[in-house]
Amino acid sequence: MKKVIGILVGSLRKESFSKKIANTLVPMAPEGFEFKLVSLDGLPVYNQDFDDHNEVPEIYTTFRNEVKALDGVLFVTPEYNRSVPGVLKNALDVGSRPYGQSVWDGKPGAVFSNSPGNVSAFGANHHLRQSLVFLNVPTMQQPEVYLAKVNELFDENGELKAGTKQFLQGAIDAYIVWFKKNAA
């Protein structure tokens, strides 16, 4: 059976660079793997009352079940105010509850960050890693993926340029090795 790796994107924006990168990663899955985009659209802000009072939004249950069924998780994220965009942090929070039933537990992960700026979302990348440590997501350390000036990495057809694609393919190959070492 194929191993299914979820790709979660820290942006809801239609023309998001992060989404375009995520879409480029989908066909990079090697044999025996499937890369699947996990939508964060419409996920309400986490409120513990939902779980404590049995009022769990249906979309939480759908999201939690979808992540639970994954074998690994790849995060593609921009940076908001030097940290993780709320939409992605919220998704981590939703998946982490109810207490003791986190859907993230033990799934090998990787973080790919990007920005039109020079700092390549380093702050978001590492703040995300802080949560992933607590959530017990063994996260690939090398190679690091920081894409600076992301707006310059696409050609006139909107495709990622060959050099960047090649770099990302190398990171995916390394992630697959990481996955095989760390999968339960």
Ligand code: FNR
């Ligand atoms: C940003 N942006 C930004 N960029 C960055 O490199 N560091 C930062 O701290 C921030 N902060 C920030 C806050 C908010 C609220 C917004 C809306 C944007 C710019 C950001 O990198 C840019 O809008 C990206 O294009 C967003 O990613 P997507 O949507 O293209 O994936």
